[in-house]
Amino acid sequence: MREMDPSSGEPSAISRRSFLKGATQVAAAGGIIGAAPASEQDAEVEPEVETLSGSASMELLVNGKSRSVEVEPRTTLLHALRNEMKPPLTGTKEVCGTGSCGACTVLIDGQPAYSCLSLAVTCAGRPITTVEGFGSADAMSDVQQSFCDKDGMMCGFCTPGFVVATHAALDRAPKASLDELKYELSGNFCRCGTYPHVFDAAQAVQKDRARGEDGR
């Protein structure tokens, strides 16, 4: 098994296209092995194309920093963040793994996305913001502070996803009504039943931000 060595060392050394192309070829070659003698199979492979398999190193731009990760074509952004980074970024949670619950919500290019449904290789060169990117316990974002003030959390496992989704919702629809907020946050599940206090937290941020704008 050969691993690709990114020759240039640039963050964008592996484009999504070339990586996937390599990966697809591995799958295709695997399919041929059973059907044709090795020599014929070799003849069919274009000599210029490098066949990739296993993992390769790439750069992800997370919370403003370039981070090196070892990923396979199938590695999700969620697993790259949680398992491949050193140190790992475990604030983003895995709950369903199938794009149902929103616990793994991050921003990609400023847009909320389920990181369990995003392949890491598709994120090369695109700015990614995780819950850790919005603030720290000592310096929280307004949304994070509001979640604390309004008790927009119980067990807390859904909280990072809700915090990211709330940031995205308030950026996209700063003056959203309560019903619109519910729509914006409908991609996230909470099992403890924190929703009413999450809505309180989001509305308190709306008020604070509006007051800030009026003051200017």
Added chain:
Amino acid sequence: MSRPTSRPAASDPSWGERSDLDVLNRDIPRVDGPVKATGEAVYTHDVRLPDMLWARVLVHPVPRAEIESIDLEAASEMPGVVHIEALKEPGDTVRYLGDDAVLAVVAAETPDQAADALGAIVVQAKRLAPVVTPEQALEEGAPVVSRRRKADSNVGRANERGDEAVADAALAGAVAVVERTFEIPIQHHVCLETHGHVVQPAPDNDQVTVYASTQSVSGTPRGLARTLGRDASKIRVLTPHMGGGFGSKFGPGLEGALAARVANVTGRPVHLMLTRADEFAIAGNRSGSRQNLKVGADSDGRLVGLKLEADKLGGVSGGSLPGPPYIYTVTDGAAVFSKIRSVHTATDGSRAMRAPGHPQASFAMEAAVDELAYLLGMDLVDIRIRNLESAVHHRQLRRVAEEIGWADHPNRDRPGAAVNGRAVGIGFGVSVWGPGGRSSRCDVTVRPDGSVVSATATQDLGTGARTYVAAIVAEELGLTVDMVEARIGDSDLPPSVTSGGSVTTGSSAPAIKDAAHKAREGLEALLTDVLEAPVGSYVWKDGRVSVRGDASRSLPWIAVCALLREPLLAQGEFRDFLHEGRIHGAQAAKVEVDTLTGRVKVLKMVTCQDQGLPLNRLALRSQINGGMVQALSYGLLEQRVFDEQDGFLLSDNLDLYKIAGSQEIPEMVALIDDEDERPSVCGMAEAPVIPGHSAIAGAIHNACGARLTRMPFTADNVLETLYGKI
């Protein structure tokens, strides 16, 4: 070195007058809010240790099978595989879809490698009849899947109470009688953090460290002692944060035992968290039930006779259902007859789930009360008050009725009808719970530099336990919450109870209070020479201590602590008189039913709940809301579904097993019953989950006359109830 305070307590601790409280009975933001809101909180799922292996289990996809072979050869040669073992031999059977269906465990260097190896295990098995429904279990000649010894059928022994003839006679003499059969599906806990552990082994007889997503920090070392081959005192369990339990995480389970075993064998740390699909298959559930309930009332609406025949559906476990008349009173107790049995299927055993059995009982009983009211032309609130003994329920029902707008509602004593396909209704339900309190300990340490640590092993399931571990001490010593460090989630700390049945607060809070009170008296003993007043005559407030009645004799907190030559350690224990476990709640729900599409939209839910002294009003409202949300989700959406022919669990993901999301959430009002002035504390989380779905079903009936006897209240269920099978 810390030492215990040796002097006996001069006085008993007390919660004090509510008007004197500066910290408790207020909104206290949870102390771990910032780490949770920023992703810094480390859950078991997030633990990453050097050299750690990732383990996965292989669950047989259908409940019953004869294993012909489990071929591990290809899997064991997969990259990164360090440990692989089969848990079944050829010739073994898989008896049910639960821990018995775990066929193998794999540990590898990366999560993907573990998953790949799992996929390379080749299992040859002969499928057996699935037995996943009660009908299949009760069929003539059905395979016996019951785990009871010498069982010859899938029916457990019926528990009969009362005299059927007396109940029949009373029902025959009743003015109004209602009889219905209710079907309640199995519900999953759906803890967002799945079950699992990270086990860090240790050489020889050194202490092993286990991170556990558990409701029982103090109990888990015992649960792993045998597997880890050492005394429980040599096992340290850490649960700094945990992502929900709801009753499903009491013991380490098979997944914990396997993590421990693989760590032992490999000598490396092992991370074993169930996948979401595993979680649905083997991590427990709330039992379902079928209940045939017949209730009669006299012309005044008093319940005079009751008969219940019920099957509890707890898979291979017994399931739970409290006996009738649930919460309500039948005038002659002898006229109540019940026959409750378990029907076993080859499916995962039920576990405790927030108020085990109670929501099931509530659903049938509240429906019967509603229907009797309509038969007699009585107000839904009046008939409840007439049949509930507790004056607390009476005032709570009036309060939620007022909040939901009952007085202005047109259909108070009869169901309404749709206008242009739209109907609005209101329903009610009540709850009780007896949250226990038992042995629990807490250490409070005050250091000469003024820092304070409050430490007990307990776990915070999201209730806010960590916050009151600090807040109770802050109240006693006149400090702010941030001046007290709460340490929890560590089995090396003073032991605490398993969090089940709302016992945590009733057990821990008295021990914390006791420790804080002893610390206060220990400090007051130092002050007798300085401020010249005896122990018990000081006021601790706003970061100062002063002699009661003489504010001029006063010292700031930091100066008091400076009198200490060494840290003061006060050891508190459970004090029964600080706790009282008897609580009540009432709920109301308002819904809109679209009678053309069958869609139900909950518009508003209200709960009024007592619990003695509220420790933290903010977290309390969160818990009340959480109860309402879970009950709404249970009523409207949740249902475990099996493929009856082959036995596949179809609802093993969050797409097909639906839980409530933002858009289902109505206006919610959590009212703390401040007329409850008991000077005691207790847990309350079970109560508010009990009646919400009953109130919603009542509201649907009240809106349009459709009495739903099946859950969940899906559109097809509503339409079928309104118009019959189409």
